[in-house]
Amino acid sequence: MQILTYIGRRLIFVGPQLVGILLVTFLLLKLIPGDPAVMMLGPFATDDGLARLRTELGLDRSIVEQFGIYLWRVLHWDLGTSWQTTMPVTSDLAQRFPATLELVTLSLLLALAIGMPLGVVGARNRNGIVRKFADIYGLAAGALPDFWFGLVLIFILYTILGVVPAPLGRLDFTIIPPPDVTGSLLIDSVISGNWPALRNAAGHLLLPVLTLGLINAAPILKMTLSTMERMLEADFSRYAEMCGLPPKVVARKALRNSLPSVITIVSVLYGFLIGGAVLVEIVFSWGGAGQYAVQGVLNADLNPVLGFVLYSAILSLVIYLIVDLIYFAIDPRTR
Amino acid sequence: MAETMENPKAGLPDAADMLLECKGVSVSFPRYGAPVSEALRDVSLDIRRGEVLGLVGESGSGKTMLSRAIMGLVPPPGEVTAGTIRFEGKDLGKLDEEQLRRMRGRDIAMIISNPRGELDPLQTVGQQIGNVLRHHLNLTRRQIRERALDLLKQVSIPDPQRRMDAYPHELSGGMAQRVVIAIALACSPRFIISDDATSGLDVTVQAQVLELIRSLVSERGTSMMFITRDIGITAHYCDRIAIIYAGEIVEVAGREVFFDDPQHPYTVLLLAAFAQNERLRRYWLGGDKVQEYTGPSPVGCPFQNRCVRVEERCRGEHPALLERQPGHFVRCHFPVERP
Structure with a gap:
């Protein structure tokens, strides 16, 4: 209630x-x-x-x-027309926004999968090898520009090894795209049972997701590490130790208490990446929303920019609402 | 306690009767570019089965460090550098971390102060009691729930059924303290350390909680080390009292002897602070001259800088803990004699 x-x-x-x-x-x-x-x-x-x-x-x-x-x-949900594409902004964004969302969502999931475990293990064992790796990783990933890292990945995995499809858009031209339902190529191809499209779309997603995921794992890692460290030293952790609870249980308590900070940083990254992923989008010719907006700014095409800002704002508000709901769920003190 | 009937050598330590024996325990912390700082120096203390020992000292005197040394939880980089701690004859220093962990909370339990800050804010009272039960005893979910509820009833928490699902921030200070007591009692430990357990509570609640601890402990014949800053409390709740100053035990005696015939100047100072007699208080607290507190002295008697009876010998020679009467130990060159 x-x-x-x-x-x-x-x-x-x-x-x-x-x-x-x-x-x-x-x-x-x-x-x-x-x-x-x-x-x-x-x-x-x-x-x-x-x-x-x-x-x-x-x-x-x-x-x-x-x-x-x-x-x-x-x-009246009329965002005007873009003179560059000569299409209504709503239909342009309907195509491009999901492309960016799919990219950013998967990237952040990867970043979480890398950053959280590294942070937790690193905080639990301050002299361990994982901690050393985490420190170096955090420093390196924080220093590398994402678009440069994307280019390096393209050079190694596409140009030299040739294990991924060409970094041109979300799907090869020869592949028939699945009918548009959610806008996410992965989900849409699963819905329509279009397996070649699924495999191809996943292949195209691999490098940009790797790029953004590896780079954005750094802030998540640092946040998890520092919060987890603080929680492991908190009074309740010390008390749990005194009660003879196993180290694993103590760590789990600490992790649960660290979650709000981690969720906060993820939500901030999410809002930021909607527009901030634009350089990576350009490198991979992703055709995402960020790219669309930047083109608009450069060519005095007002409507796409305003449309993009509106969509991003709505999305950010939705994300923050979801974050608050998660806080509600985890922390009884906010209820 | 019951020892006068069963143990003819009342007041004298008897090996079989001993629950916890600390012998010459020292804890030190290495410091960069300075000599190590000793949190505990040569602490020897015994606690018999069923006995409640009061440990009194000011903050920083090493009370809590002693409890942590017993638990095997000296915070790094500190470590136990000398001495042995035996619990039921077992040398705790020889146990590995896992064996020690199993003893904590099950055989040796801790009642802490400021429990609202020490309980996990994200778990209900029932879950936190259940955690301890689950990890130390082999119980089913239902048994755990029943036992937890029963424990809450034992510590006289009103409406225990509802409190089971309450979170720490929903409890009052006194209620949280009762929860912590319930957790300490959960596995029926043989030894409980109460570390300044009531310091954060209102005086009336404090009295209730102390009474509760005492009745629960004596009901079960549990031994207890009762750590406090308030020497007055020990008069009501402890069989024997030890005074710790600057990491050293300076006086130990049974309750009657302790309050009847205190011999260490620091003990007398603590007692005098409560005294009604103005002249007595002024004398022992150092009168009108405002003392510049320099901390314990590294050479000679640690208490010399605050002692009103300090003499030349105290400046240079560190006093030993001597048994002045059977069971009454004092660490002072010039113990206070009764007038």
Whole structure:
């Protein structure tokens, strides 16, 4: 019951939050020099044509009016059209957002699978070899740029060894993509029983997921290590030792108490990677949402950028809500 | 206790009667660029079966370190550098970590202070009692639950059924203290160390909890080491009292003798702090002159800098713990005589 009230209270603020985010983004984008009309019509456009296009796009109105019109359309789930793709932003994003989500989700799962165990073992045995490895790993992965690491992986695994498909998009051109249900190629190919597509999509996912996963395991590792260390020294761990509980049980208690911090860092990474994975997306020609937004910014294509920001904001809010629900589940003190 | 009937040599240690024997136990911590710091020096203490020994000292005197040495849990980099600790004749120093772990909580249990901070915040009371039961005794789930409930009843927790599913943050300080006592009693240990168990509680609750500990311990004939900073409490709850100062035992005596004829100046100081007699108090606490507390002295008697009776000999010669009367040990060159 308490949880429902809490969710309800959170949802009330979602609307104002989104409008605020859109407003700030809108104003920032207007600050960037660049006239969409000039970009669209090219160098040989006539003044007359430019003026007509500006009126058509509503660019001759005041900023307040422009924002008002935009908001009104957003309310009807019309995010405008991208002049680069000449497609509605909603349908563009419907294609690209899942691509990014699939990539980021799998990468973070991998990062968790690497970072958490290393952190736990490293915290339990401070002089062990795992700890030394974890320290070096954390340092190295924190220092390497992800796109460079992606290029190295491509060079080794594709160029030299040739064990992965070409780093061009999510699927080979020769493969028939599965019908679009969830947007995730893996899930969609399983649903439609399209095994060649599943294998091919997995092959394409391998390198970018490896890249992002290995790099982003570092912050998860560091957070797990330091929190776990603190929890193992906490009073309740010492007391559990005094009660003669086996070291494994003590460690499990400490881990459970460390989970909230780990979940927090994962949620932050998740929100960050939606846009932050863009360099890796470019390296692998992923065609994801980040790439789409960056193209929009570079070409004064306003609608894709605003659409991307809106989607990301909604996603972040959903993630934070889920995180709060997980806190509820783990920690009785928050109930 | 019952020893006067069964043991003709009452007051004298008898090997078969001994539950815990500490002999010359020293614990030290290595320090960079400085001599090792000794948390315990040559501590010898015996506890008989069924006996409640009070261990009194100020913070930093080594009370807790002694309890941790007995449990085999001296925090690194500290270590037991000398002496033996025997429990029921077994040398604990010779046991491996796994054997020691099995003894903790089962044979030697601990009642700690500030239990709300020491209980796992994410587990219910029932789970935490159950943990100890499950890992030390071979019980089924149902037996564990029944036993845990029974333990909560024994420590007089109101509405035990409901408290089983309560989390530590939902308990009051006194209630959490009772839970910790229940955990200590869970495996019917033969020895309980109560480390400043009631220091965080209101005075009225403190009295209740102390009474509870005493009745539960004497009911079962469990031995106990009762660590406290409050010398007044020991008068009610302990058979024998030991005073520890700067990691050394400075006086040990049976309760009657202890309060009737205290001989170490530090003991007298502790007792005088409670005294009604203003003149007595001022004399032993050093009068009006504001003392600059320099900590225990490394050479000679550790207590010399705070002692109102200090003499030249105390500056240079470290006093030994001598048996002045049978069962009454004092570490002082010039013990206080009764007027």
